Amino acid sequence: MDDSLFRALADPTRRKILELLTEKDRTAGEIAEQFPIAFASVSHHLGVLKAADLVATEREGQHIRYRLNTTVFQEVVRYFMTRFGGEGEKHA
Amino acid sequence: MDDSLFRALADPTRRKILELLTEKDRTAGEIAEQFPIAFASVSHHLGVLKAADLVATEREGQHIRYRLNTTVFQEVVRYFMTRFGGEGEKHA
């Protein structure tokens, strides 16, 4: 379980980005316009998420489309369940 | 899902502390001696974990005993499963 993963999750803007990507894949611009900060700042956040392997990208002409890497989230869930797991998730 | 929770999890020393507490409850001193940093620094980390409600404390004479707050971990697991969940946890 890489350190970059938890650091990436520590920022609320990045978590919001991940939630946006839950709904559907989006381009960098579509993501950026959801936030009151500069495009370049969002791009930086996207870079952090990508470095943590939480998202993947694909170029689509001028645009770059981002999508969740769900595999990594499964690893996160597994991390918490195995280490601190307890019994809170049985029914899901 | 509080921001302090994710920020608390972002530091590797704090995650290690949590893993130590998985094995058994421990006093601040027992925890601190596991790390190469100053006791005061560990105490600071413990404060962060407590502020995030990831651990709870109980005074025992001169010592202060720390224990995991497993309820919060269940919330973390639920957070990931509901938002990004997918199917990675079915069999656990």
Added chain:
DNA sequence: TAGACATTTATACAATCATCTAAATATTGT
């Protein structure tokens, strides 16, 4: 190839953070 659009990279800066040492607080035993 030039210009427009989409995105990232470079650079700078203020804020936050992890750590340290020293001082303060709390408890116990003499």
Added chain:
DNA sequence: ACAATATTTAGATGATTGTATAAATGTCTA
């Protein structure tokens, strides 16, 4: 009450981080 032990709090410092603006890169279309 005093000294010893356990732990936290205060204050300082260097490193990291989130954000901004400006410049660079990549892609499309005329």
